[in-house]
Amino acid sequence: MTTFQFTLRLDRELSEAEEDAIEAGVPEVHSIEGGLGSTDAHVAIDTDSFADAVTAVVWKIEATGQRVVGLELADxxxxxxxxxxxxxxxxxxxxxxxxxxxxxxxxxxxxxxxxxxxxxxxxxxxxxFPGQQFELDQQGAVADLVLRARSLADIDHRARWARLLTV
The missing domain is CATH 3.90.105 (Molybdopterin biosynthesis moea protein, domain 2)
Incomplete structure (x- = not known):
């Protein structure tokens, strides 16, 4: 297993009660920062793949009623x-x-x-190491783009757009 660390951007600033709900229901979130109209949830999770890590935490956060709209890897x-x-x-x-x-x-x-x-x-x-690939950076960029795209797509059309990823 690998520990993956990333930040998920939520679509708005959360109330204290909403932050508490995420902290209680999503133990992988180790801190939450709000400001400038959005909230960042900082994540550390042990899984076998980055895609599984992102998917698991997005599902858990969205189960609390929040909307994830982006991903960032730390500098x-x-x-x-x-x-x-x-x-x-x-x-x-x-x-x-x-x-x-x-x-x-x-x-x-x-x-x-x-x-x-x-x-x-x-x-x-x-x-x-010429030719060194940074797969996690590439996957992070893909995850961010997918999260941004799904936040723009109407909920009724998400399944249709998801098929594009399997072409």
Whole structure:
């Protein structure tokens, strides 16, 4: 299993009672932030695939009566998240990050936070491993587009549009 971390965007700012309902019914949501007309639900979930992770949490959030309209992957990532994004074992990524001669990007903020800037990390991997694919980034982009598209589609037409994904 892999721990996937992402943020789901909800279509509006939630009341305190609505936030409480999500926190009670969706244990994978570890924090909720509202503002500027929308709400972000920050998620961490252990599953076998990113698609399963997103689908499971979207269903749970929408079961509380809310509407998910987008997805975002973090720009600051842990070593576990880096491993998931590059498709490598966490210990291998940790060894690369701690090898002083490897030139791995430094943490962003205090070292004890263990957060690395994803743009610098992905550039480091691309330079050393030409052709490196970042499947999770691609899947995140697809998930965001699908969530945005379904938020625009009339509920009566969603099933028709969903067929397009299987063509």
């Amino acid at each position: 600051l990532v842990t070593l576990d998240e880096i491993a998931a994004r590059v498709g490598q074992d966490t210990e291998l990524v940790r060894a690369r990050a701690t090898d002083v001669d490897a030139g791995f990007p430094a943490t962003s903020g205090p070292a004890e936070w263990g957060l690395y800037p994803w743009p610098a990390v992905s550039a480091w991997f691309r330079e050393r």
